[in-house]
Amino acid sequence: MVSVEKWTMWDSAVEVDVTEGAASPAARALTAAVVADTEAVCDLGRGAAEIHAVNLAQGTPVKVTHRMGDLLRSALWAARMTNGVVNPLADNFSEDESIPPIHAAVTFEDVQLDGDVVFAPWGASFDIAGIAKANTVDRAARSVAATLQCGAAVRIGDVIATAGHAPAGGWQMSVPAGGAARLSGGGVVELVNGTAMATAREPAGSSWAPRSDRSSGQWVQVSVIAADAVWAYAAAEAARLSGGLEWLEQQRLRARLVDRFGRVHTTGDWFTPQAR
Template sequence: MIRFSRWRGWGERVTLAVTEYDALRDAERIVRDIVIESEAACNPQRGDAEIHAVNLAQGIPVQVSPRLSVLLRSALWAARMTGGVVDPLSADDSDLDEDSTAPIHPLPTYLDVQLDGETVLTPYGVSLDISETAKADTVDRAAAAVARDLECGVLVRMGETMATAGNCPAGGWQIDLPGGGTVELPAGAAMSTRTAGDSAESLWREVTVIAADAVWADAACATALRRGLGAMRWLEQYGLPARLFDENGHIHTTATWSNPRAA
């Protein structure tokens, strides 16, 4: 029997589902604590967030908490895997105004951010905003913690990004898809959906990706939206089950989408 709990956390709708009837209360406590810890580490909208110490350092190494170190590592990994499409650098600091003069020296990129254990060094003039990848990492970590500590099957979802861990319920995790339809999400897999938005110039209106973890699923969605015609080839290159809606409402799927367990 699957039990559910829903609440708002870090500006998102959080959904928790567990396969053991008596595990829900403890599972919710675990997930809430992890969401709170992650938000305190890197939510730039919070004045007391730890990430501000990194952004204010301006070229000076900073010792950070183990949790922020993990979140930064995930963000840098996503940046490398997507060729910088998922960028941990704040857009306000990495983008030039149209009328500004090109700098003599190249602008810093995510490749210039150094992370050694729990010591972070960012170039002068750089600010980090890792909120998107941090939320996905939080989903992964929360699902793994519940499955490990309570020995039950679990699904954790924040917004449109989710991860499962532990044993599947009878019939599997049946997930409703945006725009209609369902997909069975295997245990130990993750799924994310991103939309382009009304004002975005993208061939794709919506992208859903299944991957081994939520960080990769979310990063792949963001990359597919930016890659236009090259999105399908890029997704196929990594063997990712994906469903894409184009601007005319037509559905396109990768070869592995028909068999999501391939994730």
């Protein structure tokens, strides 16, 4: 019997499921602590968040905490894996493309991270909330499973990770609604224990959103199952923005995509739990 705790943190719905009912309160406390730890260092809405010191450095090396360094490494790794489509740098764009930029554009490849010291050139400004939440999901699931010796599934928003031992019947996870299944939900898919799933959606108001958030392809929603939440999140966002079904097949990822006409497409092994 899986016990479930749900609440809201960091502007997101948070959920932790555990295979041992007695572990549920402690699992909630552990998960909340991990979320709070991450939010405190990288939430741009917090004036005291460490990420502001990184963004204000502007060409000066700055020493960061272990947690901040871990989050930046995840963000830079995701950028490399998606060829920069999932970008850790904020897009300081202008709607008037006839106005040339004052300085050369900075990319994630210009950022250097050596141990606990990060160097980003002038003009770089990090916004890593999405990847940070995915990293937090992975970390919280592992922490709950290891500390409480139970199976755990942790969700923040549309990103979920599993760890420990699976419940009887496996981890049966609901997929966010989209496409032809919109009225009844996106169905249920089984996650192999220790894997993760993320869903990327086209943001509301995309006509005025930064270019990095605008969909340039045919997909309005993409769900991806991967070995961890960071990769699932990065792959889902990359596929929604530019990669698509063929790219996901090349990466050997289980995926479900919804196109602009509401039609649902899946990779060949979407319904095969053994696939990783």
